[in-house]
Amino acid sequence: MKTTQISIVAALVVLLLFSAVLASRSIASKSSTERNIKGDGFAVLELFTSEGCSSCPPADELLAKIQKEAGNRPVYVLTYHVDYWDRLGWKDAFSNSDYSKRQYQYASKLGAQVYTPQLVVNGKTEFVGSNESATDYAINSALKGTPEATLSLHGKIQSGKMALNYQLNGNSDNAELVIAVVQKEAITKVKRGENEGRTLAHAQIVRQLYSFNLEKAEKGEVNISVSEDFNPNGWEVIGLLQHPKTRAITAATKVVF
Template sequence: MVSRLTLSLGALGLAALIQPALADPPRAVVELFTSQGCSSCPPADAVLTELAGQPDIVALSFPVNYWDYLGWKDTLAHAAFTERQKAYAQARSDRQVYTPQMIVNGTKGCIGSDRARIEKSIEESNAGRAHLPVDVELKEQNGLVTIAVDGAVPADVHHAQVLVLPVMHSKTVRIGKGENSGRTVTYANVVRGVTRVGEWRGGAAHFEVPLATARGDGDGYVVLLQTSTDVHPGPILGAAKSHGL
């Protein structure tokens, strides 16, 4: 007869062996610049929510504030997100700033509700790759988040910034005025800030940030490895998201 203790130890040993496989690197980061004051945005917000449910996509909502004058002040917007969108436009030299706008992998801009165009932009920005080129892994321990980055710097890149973004997984807002007056909209993966924690120049490197800083006033966080030229954001080389996003 096999004792209960033997069964328990056997189960523990089996549990130790059966560990979930590491997720593949994401194939895309999509950033939706949206506004509660934009009547065209709710369909794009729904697309972003759909993308957020895909494990190989890092989907982020960046609420902007430039439509606040239309009668409703966006309750989630931040001026820094407006500046990020403008910086993307300057980097592309097209100066196109509108809502809803989706930026794919830091390079491709398209209408945020155009699901087919978003997918095409992912394919184009990946240039035949199945996923982003640099691995980014996260580990939480003793109140710290350790960010492990490993990969080769692309030939035309000298360095990249390691950015941590606190994220609110879901937020439902009832809009009282403006173009969406009376509507209730649920936003997915709402960014609450952007913090630079280091610079990566290739190879294996580790960065640490307090877990409280990574989460901020959100309930999760995303790490981006993004190139930049002066003040302009560039291609995103790697990304990772905390559990639950």
């Protein structure tokens, strides 16, 4: 074989090897929400964040990415804007003391500190909300699990009110039904505080949070209020079945209208 032919063959081999490496890296880089994960589980991602926190935007961006990639998989993203940053230069318009209280409840049960951005998965584990590898692992593990119960919710809107009919199956004794009214996206120009001058994009913002003690009722109806600008295109309602003592979430679903 001539030298020129050998050189061409060698170049082709190198090119094929390089392409194979790139392909393997591409596959490995896919997040857990993009993979075909087998299992009957679900993943509820609760991010505690604030517009006044300079380390929060990367976590907000990660959760927005996960929400976009989730598709029809049972991955539920909720972002709570806490209020304890409001006194430090910038008042977050989405903040609520109820969300700070919820975070403190998790910290107490999980033996964790309170900080932002903090991500809690299925009420059972917590870590820094911008940690993509930890988030992927937690989603993967949760989706492979077997839920203790199932929950279905059907809603009807009328004059600023929403009637929610629920149906429970499985282990639901003494559970709480938690209803989160979620604005899918928003943009804020921050004028003061740690993020001064930045334009922040938000996703899956919890605007209202309700909790109902169901005791042993397997089906029934609860009623909540919704804002005047609520619509199924820009908003959604997510329901959680949560143990009041351990704070573990045993079922989750979106409201069907």
